[in-house]
Amino acid sequence: MELVITDNAAEAGALAGRIMADHVRRGARAIGLATGSSPLGAYRELIRQYREEGLSFAGVRAFLLDEYIGLPPGHPQSYRQFIRDEFTSHVDFADADVHSPDGNAADIPAAAADYERAITENGPISVQILGIGANGHIGFNEPGSSLRSRTRVKTLTPQTREDNARFFGGDLAQVPTHVLTQGLGTISDAGHLLMIATGAGKAEAVAAAVEGPVSAFCPASILQMHPHATVIVDPDAAADL
Numbered sequence: 001m002e003l004v005i006t007d008n009a010a011e012a013g014a015l016a017g018r019i020m021a022d023h024v025r026r027g028a029r030a031i032g033l034a035t036g037s038s039p040l041g042a043y044r045e046l047i048r049q050y051r052e053e054g055l056s057f058a059g060v061r062a063f064l065l066d067e068y069i070g071l072p073p074g075h076p077q078s079y080r081q082f083i084r085d086e087f088t089s090h091v092d093f094a095d096a097d098v099h100s101p102d103g104n105a106a107d108i109p110a111a112a113a114d115y116e117r118a119i120t121e122n123g124p125i126s127v128q129i130l131g132i133g134a135n136g137h138i139g140f141n142e143p144g145s146s147l148r149s150r151t152r153v154k155t156l157t158p159q160t161r162e163d164n165a166r167f168f169g170g171d172l173a174q175v176p177t178h179v180l181t182q183g184l185g186t187i188s189d190a191g192h193l194l195m196i197a198t199g200a201g202k203a204e205a206v207a208a209a210v211e212g213p214v215s216a217f218c219p220a221s222i223l224q225m226h227p228h229a230t231v232i233v234d235p236d237a238a239a240d241l
């Protein structure tokens with residue numbers, strides 16, 4: 001595992017963006033995207049390179065890590081909508097090439113299996129950007145997730161719902177209870193795992209992921225088992241290392 005401590009959060013995002021851009025320039029067929037606030041700096045860098053340096057996503061497929069179950073299509077906090085608003089609609093990604101689990105499917109387990117199949121058929125994913133939850137989750141693989149899990153339904157922990165309530169106007173009742181998420185096994189199939197964490201609120205989770213035991217109770221610790229993992233943190237998120 002490669003650990004990079006940058007001078008500040010802005011540089012962490014820019015570095016993650018440059019690494020993703022390198023994968024795209026080298027001909028990545030598919031890249032893995034994440035939602036939450038952590039990857040936004042990386043997406044800003046990719047948008048900048050698209051506008052100023054001719055970076056193109058034409059022909060690249062994107063796969064999201066996860067999706068809430070039951071949010072109406074077009075809801076601004078559905079991850080499908082979020083990734084379009086924050087990233088893919090600002091560059092030359094074809095909308096049909098941006099994939100996410102279908103949280104509105106009539107048959108949710110079938111939607112999970114369909115998503116796994118789509119990743120397998122269009123993969124391998126060259127680079128997967130990841131944030132980390134304060135409890136060590138990646139995607140929505142909450143503590144206790146099987147280290148070899150595939151895309152499936154998960155129930156969010158009370159902490160994760162509280163953490164994410166800020167995206168729903170602070171109203172906990174609006175935060176869905178269930179999600180579809182790539183499993184830890186699915187995520188590990190990507191060629192390069194690129195985790196970004198900034199701010200003191202992530203320090204404990206980062207230390208557990210990087211220096212703690214590999215354990216289902218810190219799902220991000222699977223990065224220690226991956227042949228190519230990069231963790232980019234700012235000084236605040238590195239404080240407990």
Ligand code: GLP
Pocket residue numbers: 034035036037038039065066130131132133134138139140160164
């Ligand atoms: C969310 C997402 C994760 C994200 C994490 C941290 O619930 N499902 O993919 O990495 O929690 O979010 P943030 O980056 O906003 O702190």
